[in-house]
Amino acid sequence: GNSVTQMEGPVTLSEEAFLTINCTYTATGYPSLFWYVQYPGEGLQLLLKATKADDKGSNKGFEATYRKETTSFHLEKGSVQVSDSAVYFCALSDINDMRFGAGTRLTVKP
Amino acid sequence: KAGVTQTPRYLIKTRGQQVTLSCSPISGHRSVSWYQQTPGQGLQFLFEYFSETQRNKGNFPGRFSGRQFSNSRSEMNVSTLELGDSALYLCASSLADRGFDEQYFGPGTRLTVT
Numbered sequence: 119g120n121s122v123t124q125m126e127g128p129v130t131l132s133e134e135a136f137l138t139i140n141c142t143y144t145a146t147g148y149p150s151l152f153w154y155v156q157y158p159g160e161g162l163q164l165l166l167k168a169t170k171a172d173d174k175g176s177n178k179g180f181e182a183t184y185r186k187e188t189t190s191f192h193l194e195k196g197s198v199q200v201s202d203s204a205v206y207f208c209a210l211s212d213i214n215d216m217r218f219g220a221g222t223r224l225t226v227k228p
Numbered sequence: 229k230a231g232v233t234q235t236p237r238y239l240i241k242t243r244g245q246q247v248t249l250s251c252s253p254i255s256g257h258r259s260v261s262w263y264q265q266t267p268g269q270g271l272q273f274l275f276e277y278f279s280e281t282q283r284n285k286g287n288f289p290g291r292f293s294g295r296q297f298s299n300s301r302s303e304m305n306v307s308t309l310e311l312g313d314s315a316l317y318l319c320a321s322s323l324a325d326r327g328f329d330e331q332y333f334g335p336g337t338r339l340t341v342t
Contacts, residue, residue, distance in 0.1 A: 152330065161232070161318055161333030207271065213327035214284050216261065218271040 120145045124208045124219030131226050137195040139222045141182075141208035144189065151175075151184050151191040152209040156221070162207060165193075198226045230254065232321050232334035240340045246307040249337045253300050253321030259283075260302040261331060262294060265316040274317075276328070277302055306339075314341045 125140040143151065150169045154162040166175030171186035180195045191208060203226050208219040233252045241247050253260050261284075262274040273286040277296035294304040300321075306313055316338050320331035 150327075150329070154333075159335070161335045162320075162331075163333065164330045167330055211328035216273045216276075216284075216328045216331075218263075220270045 120149065120210055120212065120215050120217050122208050122210050122217050122219040124206075125222055126220065127222040127224065129222060129224045131198055131224070133200055133226055133228050134197045135226075137193070137198045137202075137224070139193040139206055139208075139224070141191045141193065141219060142189050143191065143208075143210050145210060145212065147212050149210045149212045151182070152211070153180070153182055153191070153193050154207040154209055154218075156205045156207065158204075165206070198224070200226045200228055202226050232319060232332050234317075234319050234334040234337050236337060237335065238338045238340075240342060241309050242342055243309055243311060245309050246305060247309060247339060248303055248305045249317055249319075249339075251302045251304075251319030251321075251334060253302070253319075254332055257321035257323055257332070258300055259322040259324050259328075260296055260300060261320045261322070261328070262302070262304050263318040263320065264288075265318055265336070266314075271318070274304065278325075309341045311341050313339065315339060 121144045152167045153165040155165045166177040168175040168184035174183045182193045205221045235250045259278045261276040276284040280296045291307045296302045316336045318336045320333045322331045
């Protein structure tokens with residue numbers, strides 16, 4: 119079956135530091151991959167997505183590349199801000215299934 | 229465009245009772261999915277409805293059920309509540325005609341079972 123494994127947190131960084139949150143997946147077919155972000159007290163918001171191998175999703179300075187050879191979709195940002203503090207979820211979908219990773223809590227300190 | 233709305237936002241119920249949660253999707257979205265979020269199990273998919281039909285279902289007991297109306301609004305019902313049903317229940321809507329595409333989440337309903 120499908121599954122998503124992401125880096126456990128929490129992750130604490132200083133403002134302007136480089137961010138990487140690792141995500142790997144297991145899937146039988148050709149899934150779409152997503153990163154969602156959840157701010158305190160809110161639902162999830164789509165951050166970026168990629169639908170096929172070698173696609174790069176990007177939004178608000180965040181990037182992730184769909185790597186089929188390593189079954190990975192790592193999230194990166196070159197310079198984090200305090201406002202990026204949130205929980206980040208890696209997710210996978212195919213025609214019948216939607217799976218989320220456990221979530222990684224990021225705290226950015228000034 | 230208005231986002232996904234969920235009502236109520238908070239609920240406290242007693243073990244053994246039943247509960248109904250409501251979700252109004254973004255206008256034009258015909259797919260509505262439900263998820264349970266808990267600290268221990270994370271985000272788990274409950275079911276997905278498209279044009280009033282349950283299209284996909286997660287691995288939850290039959291106490292969890294749902295339906296979708298002709299205006300795409302959806303409800304989920306949990307009968308015979310257990311303490312372990314305490315969770316944040318999230319609804320999401322999507323334009324996807326097939327499978328799951330990017331989803332737009334509501335703020336959730338926080339259910340506490342005592």
